Amino acid sequence: MQAANPTFTGTASATSAPFATAHIAEFSSRKKTGMLRALGILALIAGEAALIVGIASPYFRDSQARIGSIVIGASAALIGLVFFEAGQRYRQVFVRLFAEGFAITRDHKETSVRWPDVTTIYQAVTKNYYNGVYTGTTYNYTLHTRDGKKHVFNNTIKNIADLGNALQNGVTNALLPGVMQAFNSGQSVQFGPVAVSPLSLSKGPQQVDWINIDKVSVDKGYLKVWERGKRRATFSAPVKAIPNLLVCLEIIDRRVGLSDPKAKRAK
């Protein structure tokens, strides 16, 4: 049985041309990072200046003051670098969703991506607890496009959960027909560590035939597969390692049904 790439064989690469339709939703980063960069640059200049004074000034009477200037200067410069780098990485971002794809605007430069041009989407959603108290959820969606570019969306964007769902739906709708066609023609489809074939669901050497599958669930960040008559999951795979998770779950749902409510929610 031949393995197929779970991607739609669409046309063209990511394009910067605008879409024909108006956008249906807009998302932006939480805060302006210009202030962070400015603070970083100020701290960097002040830190470097203190460092140079500490090293070069002939007017320090005792070595403690000199060492203090060097240590404080180096620390401030390092903090400045970290702030500046954080500001650079998380510059103000706008994401506009369209029926045909999405457009990202960063530093007044817009890049648009059509859904068929996305080859994979990874999601990592982690609920965080501190001493048993829920402290928030971390979202990370990573999309790879045909032209080799990577787009990462995380908690720096407001309403990231909604954006993530929209991205998942857009990519899944674009990829699913091609993947289903490959699957229905007898090919095995690989989703990272998990392979889906017309006869079985497998992870590496661990394989369970569809007719023997009791249930499939998504629980605590893992896709788990139970075989009939077994008390423990036959295998599991971290969701964050599975590209195009919703496409994978759709095939599983159509083949054996997703009885588990969490898996249905994820789908």
Next chain:
Amino acid sequence: MSGLLQRIVVLVVCTVVAAGLAFGVIYVQGIPIRRAQEAAGRVLGDKASLCSAVVRKDIKTRTRVNFDGKIGIVDAFDGSLYEKYQDALPAERQPAKPDEVRGILCLFDKQSVFGTSKYGNPAKYFCTRFSKDLEGYLLDAETGKLITAHLFYGTDPSDCPETTDSSVTRYGDLPPPDEVAAWFG
């Protein structure tokens, strides 16, 4: 401009600005010292520079000196007139012009550990007491030759606390000016 190039440009510009700022600070830092050096030049002439040739040694003696003539007291750290101590000399010891100077007293800072206290068992915090002493080297103003050396003890640092929840340091003060003036008898 690519991200890497932008970062390099920002780093270079920041470093250039910081260097300018730093040398400005160093210049300003040096203004009072340069003024004091000029003052030393007016009172002591080129004899103020004799201190730069002094070879420091471990001074343990506390001897009195019988030295007649006018004295210039120099802060050996920067070659400036040590006005705090110079002003404490009696009038007959104060030179009005460089020709009158017979001796140059070069004073070097010497910080030493006066005592240490430990807190906790095993020791978790420390209190370190430092004294600020001055090493004095009296030179013949004409020849630059060392006449005698003397260690002027600074005041005792204040006592350590009975208890503490962090490590602390205590510093004493420099020797009182009248003590230095009294040394010449």
